[in-house]
Amino acid sequence: DADVTQTPRNRITKTGKRIMLECSQTKGHDRMYWYRQDPGLGLRLIYYSFDVKDINKGEISDGYSVSRQAQAKFSLSLESAIPNQTALYFCATSHPTGTGVFDTGELFFGEGSRLTVL
Amino acid sequence: GQSLEQPSEVTAVEGAIVQINCTYQTSGFYGLSWYQQHDGGAPTFLSYNALDGLEETGRFSSFLSRSDSYGYLLLQELQMKDSASYFCASRISGNTGKLIFGQGTTLQVKP
Numbered sequence: 595d596a597d598v599t600q601t602p603r604n605r606i607t608k609t610g611k612r613i614m615l616e617c618s619q620t621k622g623h624d625r626m627y628w629y630r631q632d633p634g635l636g637l638r639l640i641y642y643s644f645d646v647k648d649i650n651k652g653e654i655s656d657g658y659s660v661s662r663q664a665q666a667k668f669s670l671s672l673e674s675a676i677p678n679q680t681a682l683y684f685c686a687t688s689h690p691t692g693t694g695v696f697d698t699g700e701l702f703f704g705e706g707s708r709l710t711v712l
Numbered sequence: 713g714q715s716l717e718q719p720s721e722v723t724a725v726e727g728a729i730v731q732i733n734c735t736y737q738t739s740g741f742y743g744l745s746w747y748q749q750h751d752g753g754a755p756t757f758l759s760y761n762a763l764d765g766l767e768e769t770g771r772f773s774s775f776l777s778r779s780d781s782y783g784y785l786l787l788q789e790l791q792m793k794d795s796a797s798y799f800c801a802s803r804i805s806g807n808t809g810k811l812i813f814g815q816g817t818t819l820q821v822k823p
Binding site: 700 | 716720742743745747752753754755756757760762763799801803810811812813814815816
């Protein structure tokens, strides 16, 4: 079983619909992230959370919201989906491996959720 | 602004050596990471450089020069399975783990 699981893996929806992408992890990591990937643009950070009570905006949070229901669960919501939110979405986790610059910040990614907004 | 620049595509033959460069311009810099992604699947961590110099992990090595805001990933003894996209990522904060990714380099390995 995957350590970081995303559901759904694929979703097609219409403009204006509310969509939730879910992420659960069995790695026991406190840090969780949502990234968006568009062709030619790499991965961009939407939101991140370091524990259940901690939620932080990333580079491109407009139009998105998140919920950290438990240490192992981090959900991403699109309240009213629009076509330019069509993308591949990745959830990731991390755990400190050292202090300061010696923390590699290694991210463990889920398999991705491909969202198409028509 | 914050940006990482890397070539969009690189082609090499099986058994060869290829270098993927990455230049960065970020506010705050803690280190440079490299990730591999096959066909839109989950990116996987390859390496991290916090200090200047070369880090070697099997066939892959990664280099960092902080003074030049530059790094590279070196892949030796290329295999067909190395065909993938490679992303450099700058760690911009010491206590948040935030990464800024480059746009990725697609490596095609030919027989």
